[in-house]
Amino acid sequence: MSEPRSKKPRPRPTPETRHFWDGTLVGELRLQRCDDCSNVYFPPRPFCPRCACRSVTVFAASGRATLHSYVINQRAIPDSGFEAPYSIAVVQLDEGPRLMTNIVDSPQTPEALVLDMPVEVTFERISDDVALPLFRPSDGSRSRGDS
Amino acid sequence: MRRGGIAIVGAAETTELGRIPDSSVIGLHADAALNALADAGLAPSDIDGVATAGESPTSVAHYLGITPTWVDGTTVGGCSFMLHVRHAAAAIEAGLCTTVLITHGESGKSRVGAGGFNRPAASLMGQFEAPFGPMGAPTMFTIPVLRYMKDLDLSIEKLANVAVVQRRWAAKNPRASFRDPITVDDVLNSRMIAYPFRLLMCCLVTDGGGALILTSAERVGDFPTKPVFILGGGESVETPMVSQMEDLTTSRAFRVSGRKAFDSAGITHADVDHLMIYDAFAHLPIYGLEDLGFVGRGEAGDFIWDGHTDVGGSLPTNTNGGGLSYMHSGMYGMYALQESVRQMRGTAPAQVEGAQISLCHGVGGMFGAAGTIVMTNQAP
Numbered sequence: 001m002s003e004p005r006s007k008k009p010r011p012r013p014t015p016e017t018r019h020f021w022d023g024t025l026v027g028e029l030r031l032q033r034c035d036d037c038s039n040v041y042f043p044p045r046p047f048c049p050r051c052a053c054r055s056v057t058v059f060a061a062s063g064r065a066t067l068h069s070y071v072i073n074q075r076a077i078p079d080s081g082f083e084a085p086y087s088i089a090v091v092q093l094d095e096g097p098r099l100m101t102n103i104v105d106s107p108q109t110p111e112a113l114v115l116d117m118p119v120e121v122t123f124e125r126i127s128d129d130v131a132l133p134l135f136r137p138s139d140g141s142r143s144r145g146d147s
Numbered sequence: 148m149r150r151g152g153i154a155i156v157g158a159a160e161t162t163e164l165g166r167i168p169d170s171s172v173i174g175l176h177a178d179a180a181l182n183a184l185a186d187a188g189l190a191p192s193d194i195d196g197v198a199t200a201g202e203s204p205t206s207v208a209h210y211l212g213i214t215p216t217w218v219d220g221t222t223v224g225g226c227s228f229m230l231h232v233r234h235a236a237a238a239i240e241a242g243l244c245t246t247v248l249i250t251h252g253e254s255g256k257s258r259v260g261a262g263g264f265n266r267p268a269a270s271l272m273g274q275f276e277a278p279f280g281p282m283g284a285p286t287m288f289t290i291p292v293l294r295y296m297k298d299l300d301l302s303i304e305k306l307a308n309v310a311v312v313q314r315r316w317a318a319k320n321p322r323a324s325f326r327d328p329i330t331v332d333d334v335l336n337s338r339m340i341a342y343p344f345r346l347l348m349c350c351l352v353t354d355g356g357g358a359l360i361l362t363s364a365e366r367v368g369d370f371p372t373k374p375v376f377i378l379g380g381g382e383s384v385e386t387p388m389v390s391q392m393e394d395l396t397t398s399r400a401f402r403v404s405g406r407k408a409f410d411s412a413g414i415t416h417a418d419v420d421h422l423m424i425y426d427a428f429a430h431l432p433i434y435g436l437e438d439l440g441f442v443g444r445g446e447a448g449d450f451i452w453d454g455h456t457d458v459g460g461s462l463p464t465n466t467n468g469g470g471l472s473y474m475h476s477g478m479y480g481m482y483a484l485q486e487s488v489r490q491m492r493g494t495a496p497a498q499v500e501g502a503q504i505s506l507c508h509g510v511g512g513m514f515g516a517a518g519t520i521v522m523t524n525q526a527p
Contacts, residue, residue, distance in 0.1 A: 011274035012267075021274075043275050043391070069294035069395050072342035073286045082280040088341075089279075090290060090390045100276045100290075100390035110342060115297050132278050 006126035007081030017044045019058045024131040028060040029121045031095055042097035063121035065091040065135060068098055072108055081126075091119055091135050105136035112137075150413060151527025153236040154367050154374040157187030157360030158488040161252070164322050164474050167354040171260030175252025175356035176207050183248070183358035187370050194360070196244035198235055199251065200227035201478060207250050217244035223384060224511025225425060225478040228359070229518025232484065233380040235361045245362060252356030253476035259354075276388055284427060285349050286341045288513045291395035292430050293343060298396050298445075301433070303343060305448035307334035309429040310347050310471050312457045317468025319458070319497035324351050325472045348429035350475035357481035359488070364527060375491040378504070378521040379412025381405060389513035398510075400517035401438035405508065408519035409440070412504075416441050420502035421490045422462055423483040425509040426469040432456070435508055436464075439519070458497070466490065466497045480509035484520065491524040 013021040020043075023030035033040045034048035035055040047054045070089035076082040085108045092098050103119060106112050120138035123131045159182035161167070161175055170178065176199065184190065191211045197204045198219035208215050219234050221227055228251055235247040254261045266272045281287045295301060308331055317323035329347060337346040367374035383403035386392060393399055409415070416439075424435035436447040441462065450456070456464035467473040467486040474482055487505040489495035508519045 008280065009273070009277040010268060011278050012269040013274065014269050017271075017274055043271050043388070069290055069292070071286055071289050071293075071344065073280065073282065074339050074341060076280070077282050080280070080282070082282075085342075086280060088281050088286055088290060090294075090395065098390060100279050100281075100388070102279050115293060126278070 007079060008126050008132070009081075010127060010130050016046055020044050021130065023060065024123050024133050025129070027123055029063050029133050030058050031061045031093070031097060032056045032058055040095045040097060042099055061093060061095050064094045064138065065119050065121070066116050067103065067113060067119055068092040069115065070103065070113060072110070072113070087113055089135070099133075102134050103136065104134045148233070148236045148377070148380065148411060149240060150378050150411070151376040151523070152364050153239055153361055153377045154364045155359055155361055155377070155488055155522070156367060156370040156372055156374055157183040157189065157358070158485055159183040159186045159358055160482065160485055161356040164355040165324055165353050166256055167254070168257045168259065170254070170354070172252050172254050173202060173206060173210055173260065175254065175354065176202055176250040177210055177252075179252060179356035179358040180207070180211055180248055180250045183360050186372055187360045189246070189360065194246050194248045196235060196238060196247035198231035198247060198249045200231070201251065201253060213248070215244065217247070223516035225427070226480045226509025226511040226516055226518035227478065228480045228484055229380065229507065229509045229520050230382045232359065232361065232377065232520050233382055233518065236377050236380070239361065239363055247361045249359045249361070250356070251358070251478060251481035253478055254354050255352050255476040256354045272388055276390060284513065285344060287389050288428050289341050289344045290389055291392065291514070294395040295430065296343070300445060301448045303335065304331050305452050306343075306429050306433070307331045307348060308452055309426070309432050310334050312451055313426065313465050313469045313471045315458050316466050316497055317472035320468050320473060321496060323468040323473045324353055325468070344428065350427045350470035350479070351472070353474045353476055355474050355476045355482070357485045359484060373492045373524065374526070375488050375522050375524055376527055378414065378523050379408050379410070380521065381407030381411065381519040382517065384511075384516040385514060387512060387515050392514055397444070398434055398438050398514045398517065400514065401435060401508070401510070404517035404519045405439035408506065408521050412521035414504060414521060418504050419462070419506045421466065421487065421499045421505040422456070422464040423487050423505070423507040424464060425479055425483055426465055426471050427475065427479065427510065429471065431510060432464060439506075439508060463499045466495060466499065480518065483507050483509055487520070487522050491522050493524070
């Protein structure tokens with residue numbers, strides 16, 4: 001049993017998503033591309049959701065994205081592993097898919113979180129066997145200090 | 148489904164709405180069901196079809212002493228009851244049953260005998276959304292809005308105004324939870340919940356229930372109530388994960404369900420006298436008006452601002468006050484249907500004079516599903 005470092009809800013990988021969570025542990029954001037129609041998609045599944053082809057390839061994404069939309073939660077449930085205020089965001093990956101994440105290494109304010117600003121992936125270990133893909137501003141102006 | 152071939156002959160909400168600490172979830176289903184049966188002059192033994200969401204149809208049937216030949220437990224969130232109406236109409240026409248009871252009950256506020264809101268850690272939501280801290284609908288349903296506001300140039304004032312207009316309708320409804328008038332400033336000064344959403348842009352959390360009884364239109368003469376005929380309907384689903392919507396500024400499920408409803412009813416937008424759009428949050432009527440085709444893209448904020456959906460407007464919308472002011476137990480779709488039935492019967496507290504066609508549109512999950520029902524009080 002691994003020792004949890006965070007009280008955040010821990011994802012439990014399935015055989016179809018194992019590559020993604022293995023990737024975050026080694027600092028890679030892994031996506032899948034259809035071998036037939038080249039569609040890049042998320043979340044993970046062993047076939048292409050556009051053309052139903054079962055031949056797909058896992059690859060490491062660039063980690064570059066833009067901030068697509070978000071909210072700033074003002075009240076976290078006590079003991080949930082989150083401290084308000086914190087952003088819950090959807091980012092648009094350069095490769096095409098969008099995913100939910102948190103924007104870190106930034107003030108959690110509307111002024112600092114500007115739609116369409118460039119962000120880049122960073123990983124947070126929440127237990128020995130789980131790391132979450134989070135995103136931070138990639139313009140170099142971010143404040144440091146978040147793990 | 149055949150236009151007008153099926154009618155709603157019984158409709159009722161729970162005896163109380165709001166805070167009902169002395170009733171469990173199954174008790175709310177039963178109270179609403181007994182009220183609807185009394186409304187139609189029927190006994191449980193007259194019912195041979197049961198549909199519900201939240202509870203299992205097995206539990207509801209057993210609790211009420213019904214022996215059904217058809218059941219539907221479709222559960223896709225708050226619009227499940229719109230789907231039940233559509234499925235029930237098809238089932239009755241196919242001869243699978245003759246008289247269907249659709250029930251809803253939810254102890255949203257008091258949580259008496261209520262289940263939890265959990266997403267298994269191995270589900271896609273559990274893996275790819277829950278770890279980032281969404282804490283219920285106020286931090287999930289709201290995520291698309293900043294994208295909409297930027298792309299379609301919607302101001303925060305026009306978003307806030309949705310709640311203001313609906314409060315004016317609620318003021319006319321004695322059973323509405325909140326009836327005091329509010330202003331845009333009141334909304335924008337209420338407590339921040341999840342930026343950009345403030346408290347008064349979010350739905351209530353209350354206890355209650357509702358039930359409907361449907362049968363063949365050939366039988367409407369057998370009931371004491373004014374019949375409300377089902378003209379058409381639609382349904383669809385998109386995604387269980389709000390982050391995976393095809394486009395955060397428009398709902399595919401809304402568009403598909405709405406188009407199917409208009410086509411099957413054989414009506415145009417100009418034919419609609421009364422409209423219900425499930426409003427869990429202030430942006431829902433904006434998405435609904437656009438995705439159902441009542442206005443063009445990016446026009447709904449102005450349409451509401453200009454008073455078209457307001458008391459005295461050209462398209463009276465959410466005339467009970469909606470989920471923002473009337474009541475919201477968690478799966479609000481049943482209450483939207485109840486208000487459409489009241490308007491078609493001519494018994495709504497804020498009655499739209501002369502209304503003959505009502506369109507009732509529901510959402511399920513966080514833009515995950517949609518159901519649309521078109522009703523009329525004109526015999527086919």
